[in-house]
Amino acid sequence: MTANTGSCADRQPEPGHGVSTGEGLRRRYPTEHARPWRMRDGSRVMIRPIRPSDERLLLGFHQTLSDRTVYMRYFGQLKLRSRIAPARLAKVCAAEYKNGMVLVVEWRPFRYKAPQIIGVGRLSRISGAREAEVAVVIADNYHGLGLGSELLRRLARIARDYDIERIVACILSENHAFQHIFRKLAPQIDWKVEEGVITATVSVADIEVRDD
Ligand SMILES: CC(C)(COP(=O)(O)OP(=O)(O)OC[C@H]1O[C@@H](n2cnc3c(N)ncnc32)[C@H](O)[C@@H]1OP(=O)(O)O)[C@@H](O)C(=O)NCCC(=O)NCCS
Numbered sequence: 001m002t003a004n005t006g007s008c009a010d011r012q013p014e015p016g017h018g019v020s021t022g023e024g025l026r027r028r029y030p031t032e033h034a035r036p037w038r039m040r041d042g043s044r045v046m047i048r049p050i051r052p053s054d055e056r057l058l059l060g061f062h063q064t065l066s067d068r069t070v071y072m073r074y075f076g077q078l079k080l081r082s083r084i085a086p087a088r089l090a091k092v093c094a095a096e097y098k099n100g101m102v103l104v105v106e107w108r109p110f111r112y113k114a115p116q117i118i119g120v121g122r123l124s125r126i127s128g129a130r131e132a133e134v135a136v137v138i139a140d141n142y143h144g145l146g147l148g149s150e151l152l153r154r155l156a157r158i159a160r161d162y163d164i165e166r167i168v169a170c171i172l173s174e175n176h177a178f179q180h181i182f183r184k185l186a187p188q189i190d191w192k193v194e195e196g197v198i199t200a201t202v203s204v205a206d207i208e209v210r211d212d
Contacts, residue, residue: 051093061116170200
């Protein structure tokens with residue numbers, strides 16, 4: 001299977017889909033979606049919308065991802081140099097928060113150390129529909145600490161605020177961890193499998209969204 005954007009095959013948004021294309025109205029930074037959270041090991045992180053100044057941190061994040069994680073996210077080996085191409089990073093970070101949201105998990109290992117990005121979750125509205133695609137990637141060293149589930153939960157709440165009716169995820173059939181966390185979103189999920197890729201659709205109304 002060749003690498004693509006890791007999006008549903010017939011939708012394939014560009015890397016910056018759901019965030020700014022540099023056109024249109026630039027919105028204020030949505031501070032209401034920036035809130036701290038405690039990982040399963042007790043460490044505190046900040047989960048917040050991405051911003052233009054995150055390019056360097058995002059580059060560092062991509063450098064930490066294992067081949068396996070890249071494969072699960074992009075359905076192939078999307079090369080590091082493509083993932084960190086300056087134009088791509090700029091596009092992803094230049095969010096206007098209107099047609100979607102990119103949340104990052106920021107972690108500061110020590111008080112006086114520079115922060116790192118250790119997770120990214122994206123909600124991208126599918127053009128002309130009340131539907132959005134969701135994708136999450138967590139740095140390998142931080143798998144299993146609850147971050148993937150928490151990013152999905154927060155993106156689901158944002159979808160509700162954005163008046164989105166359905167959330168869709170495209171998942172490799174061998175990706176049991178993501179299937180597991182997606183299943184936790186709601187009791188009712190529409191699950192279609194085609195050529196090793198699952199398209200899972202959940203109605204936002206069915207998602208139990210806890211308010212913090
Ligand atoms: C999938 C991914 C986002 C999960 O993130 P995470 O932070 O490790 O997720 P969490 O810690 O919230 O939860 C992981 C859950 O999966 C479960 N899990 C892990 N491996 C599993 C497996 N092989 N089979 C079934 N469940 C599995 C864990 O037990 C845990 O369940 P629990 O919360 O009920 O205890 C992360 O592994 C990742 O970035 N993978 C690569 C990118 C990717 O696959 N993205 C999805 C496609 S967009």
